[in-house]
Amino acid sequence: MPSLVVHYAFVGLLAATLLGAAFDRRSLLLSLVVVTVPDADAFIALVSQFGHRTATTNLVIPAIVAGVLAFDLYAREESYVRGRWGAYGVRVAWFCVVVYAVGHVLFDAVTGGANLLWPIHDEFYVVRGKLELSSQRGIVQTFVEWNGGNGANGGGGGGPSLRSIGNTSTVQMDTGVDPTPGKREPENVDRIFPVARGGWQLYLLVTGTLATVARFVVGYDLPEE
Incomplete structure (x- = not known):
């Protein structure tokens, strides 16, 4: 599972490449705050079973925000956003939606699993598999597996x-906040913050x-000849 600082580095990389002219200290700081929010469920886990990678680590929240923004x-x-912050605000707002969904929730889904559709559907999903090119078997991928067999009408597919x-x-x-979820915590518990x-x-x-640092130093403008 990626640590929060790895999430930060990933979001910094996304910001440096996607924000364009809207990239500055303010937009970067906001995106780092947004990517931190999903980990709030680590504290929720102390009082509820709907805890880490569930309560705030799901795609329902960014979907709702995207709907409101649209x-x-x-x-x-x-538009309130466009009227107050202009094109800068529009780009940063959409980027923050991407940060929440891609920079944290889906990132967690490929590194251990996340309850992607909670509270609509209570199920943890994880992305596992491989994609390779074989000289004998052609393109081989196991990320999406198709269930064969007969359907309701006797046909194949699935x-x-x-x-x-x-x-x-x-x-x-x-x-690290809740090292023994659902169990009584021993006095000498080892709290690991990766x-x-x-x-x-x-x-x-x-x-x-x-x-991210290079984006601040170099920018997008070419040096004058």
């Missing part, structure tokens, strides 16, 4: 099988941080 921008005669790892009654994810678990996380942490 209504304000495209359905109202005078649909994609989702990879579920359980729901909130069977899955409780530990954190920084980088694995070489790829360290690589992303360093690369994302350097790219």
Whole structure:
């Protein structure tokens, strides 16, 4: 599971490449705050089973925010966001929706699982698989598996099988805040707050941080000849 600082590095990399002229200290700080919000459920887990990677780590929240933002921008005669912050505010607002969904929720889904549709549907999903090119088998991928067999009318086919790892009654994810979810915490419990678990996380942490710093230093303007 990626640590919060790895999320920060990833969002910094996204901001440096996607925000364009809207990239500045204010937009970067706001996006870092937004990507922190999903981890609030680590504290909710102390008092509820709908805790880590559930209560705030889901796609329902950014979907609602996106709907409200779209209504304000495209359905109202005078948009509040556009009227107060202009094109800068519109771009940053949409970017923050992306940050919440892609920079944290879906990132968690590929690194251990997340309750993506809670509270509409209580189920943890994880993205696992491989994609490769074989000289004998051609393109091989296992991210989406198609269920064969006979359908209701005797035909073949089927649909994609989702990879579920359980729901909130069977899955409780530990954190440094709550290292023994659902159990009595021993006095000498070891609270682990990860920084980088694995070489790829360290690589992303360093690369994302350097790219963000470089964006501030270099910018997009070419030097004068």
